[in-house]
Amino acid sequence: MTVRYAIWAAPVALVGCSGPLSTLDPGGHIARDIAWLWWGMFAGAGLITVFVLVLLAVAFGRPRETTQKRWVFGLGLWFSLAVLSMVLAAGLWVGERILPRDDGAVTVRAHAFQWGWEFAHDGAGGQLVEGEGTLHIPAGQPVDILITSQDVIHSFWVPRLGGKIDAIPGRVNRLRVQADSAGRFDGLCAEFCGLGHAAMRFEVIAHDDWPPADPDATQDRP
């Protein structure tokens, strides 16, 4: 498995932003919305950094007559408030778009333990299909994952399909992900959970047919 990954990943690592766990290589609209949010904030942050550095460089000229009003209120208060309001509004908008809602989306279960994952979804005959290490979801539609934990706090994360949410004992957390097309995606535990944390990986397989007739006959990576 390691070798296959290495061969696959080496060329795209050069591209920079792709990778089996890259948030910048989204596999569905939820991760894509967040990636766009990132690129927007990144551009803005770059501009502001350059702006501040220019202000600093210019400060090394002759002393100038200048007013407190311009710096403290103009830049400190109004400029920052304007920028922050925009970012906050964008964040709220994206957040509302990607939240789980009661729209009859397919629901699957993920149960974390030290150190691994149990997954379950409804099969064709209504029976529960359970398994360890591989989560099956339908492709091309939003999927809600009900996340629970057996022992300590873990965190469910499939970077290419959406954000993460913690698996907390005594609680059921709901996370929405979406894969635009069928394929395999990597997932991991993001919250430190002890000795086996680094190896607490899993795989997500998105299927065109749902429930999958033959879960093992899977598509290659998109």
Place this chain on the structure above:
Amino acid sequence: MTDAPNPNPPPLSDGTAPADIRANPPQRALQLHRELARVWANDRGFWGQVTAVSHTTLGLRFMATAFVFFAIGGILSMLIRAQLATPQGAFLDTELYNQIFTMHGSIMMFLFAIPMLEGLGIWLLPKLLGTRDMAFPRLTALGYWCYLFGGLIMLTALLFGVAPRDGWFMYTPLSDATHSPGINADVWLLGVTFVEISAIAAAVEITVTILRQRAPGMKLTEMPLFAWYMLGTSAMMLVGFPPLIAGSVLLEVERAFDWPFFDVARGGDPLLWQHLFWLFGHPEVYIIFLPAAGAMSTIIPVMCRTPILGYGAIVAAILGLVFLSFGLWVHHMFTVGIPHMALAFFSAASVLVAVPTAVQVFAWIGTMWKGRPELHLPMLHILGFFLTFVMGGLTGVMLAIVPFNWQAHDTAFVTAHLHYVLIGGFVFPMMAAATYWMPLITGKARVNGLGEAAFWVILLGFHGTFFIMHLTGLLGMPRRIDVYPDNPEWMSLNLTSSIFGFVLTIGFAMFALDLILQASLGKRARRDPWRAPTLDWAMPVPSPNYNFASLPLVRHQGGPARDVIQALARGIGALAGAPRGRREVLVTSAGAARPCHVAVLPGNTALPLVLAGSIAVFVLLMLASLYAIAAVALLPVAVLVWIWVRGMAPLGDLHAVTIAPGTTVPVHHRATRPTLAQSGVHALLVADGALFASLLFGLAFLSVVTQGPPPPPALVQNSSVALGLAGIAAALALGAGAARLLTRGRAGRWASWAGLVCNLVALVVLAWLVTQLDDPRAHARDALRAAMAGYVGLHVVVAGAMAAFTADQFRRGEISPHTGVGAIPAWASWQAFTAITAIITAAVFVVQAGVA
């Protein structure tokens, strides 16, 4: 009241003297110096280091010790980087790796950053405010020893391979007795809490020193910005540390005695730990940033040869930060499953906190525009601050945006962000501060060259390590993993970070070497080498232990420091010399800094070391799970505290002191305004109230938010329990009334005895009541109620001891019109506080248990 003749002009009606004090006649500077040096000097030799209580000695020692811990934490970070340099990193095994990253974070937070800022405040504030020492010199020393011993306990655990291993925020259930057997987690909980004694001590004395020991006439609204920053910091420490202390104590009690505060199966909630931890943890970020920003606001105007732009706006920004920082802890918990609208609120608050920060940054840049910046070494570090901190602040705004946080949380992106903020917002300013104040510390001028090289190596090493770490995180690398065999795409990024990490370490080593060279080989520094406008430079270099031969008057403040060095050294200011052979400082009113009285500070003593040692014995016994013996070990602690307080008895000359022609004020025993100790008790009670509020928050959280099993039917349903609760409240209220009568002078020594009896009655009833409560191991809410009963019990014990102490003072004749009121005001405050918390606790019990 005053024994001196001719009080002219007469004291104001509120017990203060006017702030415009006449100058003292000049004396010979050398004679004054000898007189003061004799009184204020540390004892000689090694023993002198043991008994020192001087803020200069201890402030520097705090900072030096913190720097040693910084080096140790840095070495640990190099081990982490070596492990992560390659995907298979077979360098450390996972258990050890977990201990190392946990210790790296814990050391940098609790043993480097906080003690460093405490040290800077302790060392600098008295000099900046124009006084001779901190308000409670023995407390400074106690704080230092607690810090050192707590830190050594944690380091020793690392050497023996039993260091904490659950991450520096110790999330339960990973850190509970089931999932983290052994003493590793106990080392963290007990060690950090031990160290936090020093944080509370520092917060109390910094608050009191700033409010009550400013030079006469230095108005609160005109004091140096650094003091405003430290006032904000200490206020945040007083309110921010108690939730951490509460959480640590609860988790330790859960581990030791199986009280299920955080156990889901018995109605507890692991999220309660997260709330308590981040209620501390986020203000903590600003606790670290504010002193650094204070140093910036002090140094930038000097480097730019102009006054700061927007003093008032910066003060407003500080107050805004202090307020806002308590409203955004949840942004560390965006992924725990909180409803989106609640997240939106905390997201907005988190974003909003960037505004006061931006106000300061732009005020600093505006100051640079207004003035003519000179590129001395401190200014280089300040530029390093700007570059790094602005980027860290911007990634902080990104992380405050909920959807992005869901992706970036717990990844290397966060690791990069927090290092940008902490190294940019704290380490660079501290390096600027170190290079700026070194002449005052050592009396030596800098050796040119190495410092500049160190700066560039650090800047390069830092950004080389952490800039690409943002990308590593966005490519999906989580925090706290030790191997990544399936992700070769992270390798080149990690290898780059590791290489530059070693460059960064070399840079810090060069920085340390530069300081050592300056201290050893530097040429003699001139006085006030930076031509600064603040009082810290209005003294010889290196600074003498007493700081000022005479305390600066209004005319000495605000102008160039070098113009007043001579005048102050010749005793022209207030309270010149040490003619009474004791350590005297002037206590002033909080707002206008009008003289109130002269406080006589304690001299060198080993008592702080002994007390800290006895607390260390208690901590070690707790670590060894010898709980019965540990309880007994509290006895010597109590005895030492009693001896400590006995040290404040009114001895020697109690006559009023003429601090300048026409201005005579009483000594503190006979003061009509609150003394330093009384102000200190009030500051301590603020922290104590925050501790109580943390417990209340916990109970409310478990009752309202947690959806665990319901508590078993309460046993406390009979009216005798209600009667008992009422009895405790009534007894404590009576005790508070007796103490209040005493403070108003309307009662004699009988009131002390009455207060003692009231507390004893309350204690006996409480002990009976505890036997009636449900088993605290049954359910988390029972456990928290028992914890609240324990809290009240502890306060009743202390209140009773204070009543007994005043009775003893009456017996010794220390409470009289000639000797003052002794510990009565302190007892009265404590007793009232105890009564209030008992009444609230009783009300909560009644409401929650449904007592008829």
